[in-house]
Amino acid sequence: MDSEVEPDTRVLDAADALFYAHGVQAVGIDRIRDAAGVSLKRLYRCFPSKGDIVEAYLRRRDEISRAALEEHIAGYATPREQLLGMFEWLRAWFLQPGFRGCAFNNAFGELGAGSEAVTEVVRGHKAALRARILSLVEGTGVADPERLAAQIVVLFDGAITVATVTGSPDAALQARDAVAVLLEHGAPAGESGGTGEPGGSRTSGTSGTSGSRDD
Template identity: 35%
Template sequence: MENDRSTLNHMNAPLIETREKILTTAEQLIYQNGIHATGMDLLVKTSGVARKSIYRYFATKDEVAAAALNARDVRWMTWFRTESDKAETADARILNMFAVLKGWFESEGFHGCAFINTAGEIGDPNDPIRLIAKLHKQKLFDYTLELCEQLTIEQPSALAKQLLILMEGAITMARVMGDFSAADSAKDVAQLLLKQASS
């Protein structure tokens, strides 16, 4: 039985690799160029995967985009939480979030937030792409709220919302204005909010 499972896994490996190659390429293209500029022709050319093979996994370009953004959401949130959680206390982790953002801003290939970018291209608030973007921001809020709830304060939800606005503002300033120090400015305001909430 174990040998059968091993054989099946080995047989499925090329299929998994092809699907991952499509998603990785789609994610990179969408992040660099946006959804509208990322057509099937470009995906085929860049990934090296035949159009027929892509349609074997995904019925439409929108399906490819949704799957790629879902994968990015999981990976980005895992990275962000792991890096932010390297600080020891909840308030230190909250402030560390802004240091983590600054490191991201300064990294090679930074093009802002993929979810803000793609949501800006889609007019319909009920479009699956917009809903993925909304879910991503909800996860970021939930993590921030989780940290705020570890503090001894009266309104953790209100503080979490303020912190999320600071983070989103810093991301936008970094992308639009090229001002990576926006993370530092946001961190300064976060310190004031923490002090105010604790008093």
């Protein structure tokens, strides 16, 4: 009952586990071949190059994670609770053994400018997430949905990054609480979000040794 599934699926299953666990560049074709139990010839018939496997790996992760998130938030009644529930979902993900961060962020950081296809899939994944969050935010009847949605996206990705590095799932709840506050008190007292200075009283320059090399 293992060798009855389609070879492409077996290859993608193997590639998914290996790419996610060790990174794309660290995993060779032979290793995927071994794990999938597929001949090299068949593997190259399903996917003409390693780049195609990587792209399919990310596209499938995109579909699966979108469906899983959708299924999870379907259990909540209101858009507000769905928005908060997304971070419970994040927490459950962080707790899974073998959690190693966002596959899209990892792939983008690893291949980045090198692969146009990867960039496109990663951008699409993040854009879809943002669109979904925006639709939920609009359902809450808040004053400036675009703005709040952008902030929630930042909290979402930030929670993933923090959880990845620290190894703790707490960031999900911290982010969720921040979302709750932002939902309650939409806009701050003063300015509205442009490039303006926060309060004034800036005294020294930004230049100096901080020129070209940073974080």
